[in-house]
Amino acid sequence: MVRTMLDVADLGHTYQAKDGAHDAIDGLTFTVEAGELVCVVGPSGCGKSTLLRSISGLIRPTRGTVSLHGTPVDGVPADLAVVFQDYSRSLFPWLTVQRNVEFPLRELSKAERTARAGEALAAVGLENAGRKYPWQLSGGMQQRVAIARALAYRPALLLMDEPFASVDAQTRFELEDLLLRVRREQDTTVLLVTHDIDESVYLGDRVLVLSKSPARVVAALDVGLGEKRDQITTRSSDEFVELRAKVAGLLQSAPTAETVH
Amino acid sequence: MGFLLGKPSTVSGTRRVPASLVGLAGLFLIWEVASQTGLVPELYLRPPSEVLPAMVGLLGDEKFLRALLATVLATVIALLIAILIAVPGGLVLGSIPLVRRACMTVVEFLRPIPSVALIPLALLITGTGPDTKIALAVYGALWPILFNTMYALDELDPLHVETARAFGTGRVAVLTRIALPSAAPFVLTGVRLSFTIALAVVVSTELFAGGTKGLGQFIMEANSGGAHMDQVLAGTVIAGLVGYAANAGLERLNAKLFAWNAPRGEAS
Numbered sequence A: 001m002v003r004t005m006l007d008v009a010d011l012g013h014t015y016q017a018k019d020g021a022h023d024a025i026d027g028l029t030f031t032v033e034a035g036e037l038v039c040v041v042g043p044s045g046c047g048k049s050t051l052l053r054s055i056s057g058l059i060r061p062t063r064g065t066v067s068l069h070g071t072p073v074d075g076v077p078a079d080l081a082v083v084f085q086d087y088s089r090s091l092f093p094w095l096t097v098q099r100n101v102e103f104p105l106r107e108l109s110k111a112e113r114t115a116r117a118g119e120a121l122a123a124v125g126l127e128n129a130g131r132k133y134p135w136q137l138s139g140g141m142q143q144r145v146a147i148a149r150a151l152a153y154r155p156a157l158l159l160m161d162e163p164f165a166s167v168d169a170q171t172r173f174e175l176e177d178l179l180l181r182v183r184r185e186q187d188t189t190v191l192l193v194t195h196d197i198d199e200s201v202y203l204g205d206r207v208l209v210l211s212k213s214p215a216r217v218v219a220a221l222d223v224g225l226g227e228k229r230d231q232i233t234t235r236s237s238d239e240f241v242e243l244r245a246k247v248a249g250l251l252q253s254a255p256t257a258e259t260v261h
Numbered sequence B: 001m002g003f004l005l006g007k008p009s010t011v012s013g014t015r016r017v018p019a020s021l022v023g024l025a026g027l028f029l030i031w032e033v034a035s036q037t038g039l040v041p042e043l044y045l046r047p048p049s050e051v052l053p054a055m056v057g058l059l060g061d062e063k064f065l066r067a068l069l070a071t072v073l074a075t076v077i078a079l080l081i082a083i084l085i086a087v088p089g090g091l092v093l094g095s096i097p098l099v100r101r102a103c104m105t106v107v108e109f110l111r112p113i114p115s116v117a118l119i120p121l122a123l124l125i126t127g128t129g130p131d132t133k134i135a136l137a138v139y140g141a142l143w144p145i146l147f148n149t150m151y152a153l154d155e156l157d158p159l160h161v162e163t164a165r166a167f168g169t170g171r172v173a174v175l176t177r178i179a180l181p182s183a184a185p186f187v188l189t190g191v192r193l194s195f196t197i198a199l200a201v202v203v204s205t206e207l208f209a210g211g212t213k214g215l216g217q218f219i220m221e222a223n224s225g226g227a228h229m230d231q232v233l234a235g236t237v238i239a240g241l242v243g244y245a246a247n248a249g250l251e252r253l254n255a256k257l258f259a260w261n262a263p264r265g266e267a268s
């Protein structure tokens, strides 16, 4: 078994726009081990989505390589799932919740699809919502459906792009704990990007801190908070407070694009 | 370029029925009064009190019913053919910019040509059989469906596409599993507009071409000599009712099939 799930080496992407070229990310190098939950934290617009789009094969990065369990990524890899921030636009409104979750399972038989989707919906606490349409659910529930859809696909790597940035604080805490539970139960490897420092420390086994655009990795911090985390006790623990201060400091002092060049 | 021909209707038909009936009754009342008082030439515009019984009579007349059936059938066939051409055509034009650029000049040239203007030419080439009126109706009905499908693809949410692609959905599957369902309400609106056009073209062709069986021919024959104006008007009203019923039916279908589109429509 390959220990390293994701290997990103010297990754860079330059957008070609009408008003000139724009370096979104540059020289990004890091790995994600199997079973790990790695959080990438960086300021808005620093290139986090660009990074995930490069890894998921949605765009072809201009420089560097991405390998998923040893295989170089060229096009969209088969065993990868993405959860986007904007659940209301990433769920398909014309499909029921059940059909949304079944969407990526086209290769399976009907019975298997139904069973898998049912399991995934149960895992996110929505076993009774299958026949509803996404717009009949609250924002937090819609994002649960998007998570269930990703889980049903049983991806080798789960990419999450600011998945909890559009829900209220209470729901965010619930969804964070839900993520921690299902990744433990299903042993999923997760790469999650966020601009929320606290969230990155609370969720991550490791936190990668990015600089301002073009994003580079300024630091990789191990989070020694253990497996069991709790919104109240963990967040008030010394270790947590210390780490979040460290990440905040790194983000503040991170070299900007101007000082790099 | 994001405009659409008509908004997909989301209002269910039931609540509007009483109001529309009042409107219709009002129209008949004005017509009756205008005709009775001689405001319009009474000889030609017979009052509803005569036309309505004539309508009932026609609905029991086999010759008329055959004509009506021929017209409706031709309209429906034309509409189906137009859908089969315009939906795939719209999907291709809407999703491949190169093809779109190459075809739009031709499309923009052909579209303004009224199909009714092509009737004499078509009659010369293909004769007075039903294929002529069907072909002309297809031509007229193509455009709303083609354009609505095409513009609906412009409105396609890129995040839907990215989500599907991230789950390994290929280009063609994105077209059928994402683009088509999300364009469907707009396509149906196009179909609704096209039905009216197809019906008008079919009836017009029948009016022109004596040999083509149908509502148009029936009206034309009843009109000759001016002796059966009540029947002419009754036939005309029935043609209107067919169009109205089809429109209402398709609106209901839209509300039923595309309930998911309602909240999205309200939000925008």
Ligand SMILES: Nc1ncnc2c1ncn2[C@@H]1O[C@H](COP(=O)(O)OP(=O)(O)O)[C@@H](O)[C@H]1O
Pocket (backbone or CB within 6 Å): A015, A016, A017, A022, A023, A024, A042, A043, A044, A045, A046, A047, A048, A049, A050, A051, A213
């Ligand atoms: N398709 C694009 N074309 C041109 N520039 C883009 C495109 N997408 C993103 N950018 C630019 O690249 C930078 C990084 O964007 P993004 O990866 O979305 O950042 P983040 O997700 O961290 O907020 C931003 O300055 C943004 O304006």
Ligand SMILES: [Mg+2]
Pocket (backbone or CB within 6 Å): A048, A049, A050, A161, A162
């Ligand atoms: Mg982003």
